[in-house]
Amino acid sequence: MNLRLHIWRQSGPQDTGMLKTYDVANVSEHMSFLEMLDVLNEDLIAKGELPVAFDHDCREGICGTCGMVINGRPHGPLARTTACQLHMRTFKDGDEIYIEPWRARAFPVVRDLVVDRGSFDRIIQKGGFVSVNTGNAQDGNTLPIPKLDADRAMDAAACIGCGACVAACPNASAMLFTAAKIGHLGSVPQGQAERSTRAMNMVLQMDAEGFGACTNHYECEAACPKGISADFIAQMNKDFVSSAFGGRD
């Protein structure tokens, strides 16, 4: 199939950037979206132009590295699918596709479709962990966890930190990401000791990074390639307020 792409080109963080139009011919429906971009880039390199920069790593939908807004939807039109797992059979011959980077103050564009998601790392550093003494590994099953709690923790832990929630949110809020991390550790016994501090510190760091606030549209939930539920945001709200009024930290 032949496609017309409108891709955001931006040479660096200071550049204003603009959409540029490219025609790609003979795209196989079996290609992934990223492979289609690889073909375009081969073409651009052959012509002596700079290839389109985009993030990618595993290309299996599990690492959270890739991400771009495709026709107004983070990771493209398919639900629960990362851009690398989106295949060209979703599109048809003659389609025009708009490709833009995640847009948020806290995710500055590095180049073209690549954004700096270091703000997520700094939120994690504020409490997205449990402190344990190292030494011999604990015996398995010494800490009994009800199946439902373990499942709930796993649902939250499915977050790959790709940033689609921020990209989809009309307020560029990172609540779903932060809530997933807080909800993951808050669902299991290991996370209880630091639960109050974690909610307080991660939420305040999220503000400090310049993410917006949640207005409960649930665009994040719809865009999340891992289907993380906005229930975790409600849990984070509860943890934060109880930390504000009852926490000792």
Place this chain on the structure above:
Amino acid sequence: MKAFGEIWESNLFQKWLMAITGLLLVGFLIGHLSGNLLVFMGPDAINEYAHGLRTMLHGTAIWIVRFGLLASFALHVTSAIKLARRNRAARPSSYNTVEHRASTLASRSMLYSGLLLLTYAIYHLAHFTWGAVHSEFYVKACPPSPECTDCIPDVYAMIVSSFQQPVISVAYVLAMIMVGLHLNHAIASASQTLGLRNRRIVPIVRTVGPLLGILVALGFSSVPLAILAGIVK
């Protein structure tokens, strides 16, 4: 230990304040509506009710409520504006194309419906409480004189003579449509912000919110519409 000021200024705390004050305002709306509907029971019912409100607890009750309302309103509006400004700042460059998947017209227009309601609230107070606009319809039950200390406005006459003007009625009905739109998202949103969310409660708040919005809008609008139609005169 984090200072309370820092927590107060955080997005989540501001949202929490909006949810609490918003629910208080919804409670007030329901009370206000039940008072308004007394208009259908004739002049004496609503005038006595209005007089009762003004004289309850030797006239202090109304000031306690007014103070609470004013505080709720002020917190709700200042938090909304503060958060809206931060939300705008969080996305400095907008997308070329955006496709909405989960948000609704009501959820996306909360700021606008809210600002319109703020304008309306001031107009409404100027109309019925201060008598500053449409003062030709501001009717006292007895002529004002220094001896008459509990001279109260003839609320029934005020309502009927005002709403017999189609322009005023239409303005009020439009404002009530805004209330309905605002409440459509408000209840479910507040419950999420307060952390009241699980499989039991989500279907309830998602039904109650829009339903309450429709009922409140219809209830308030019924008064001007009934007067325009000549059912109440």
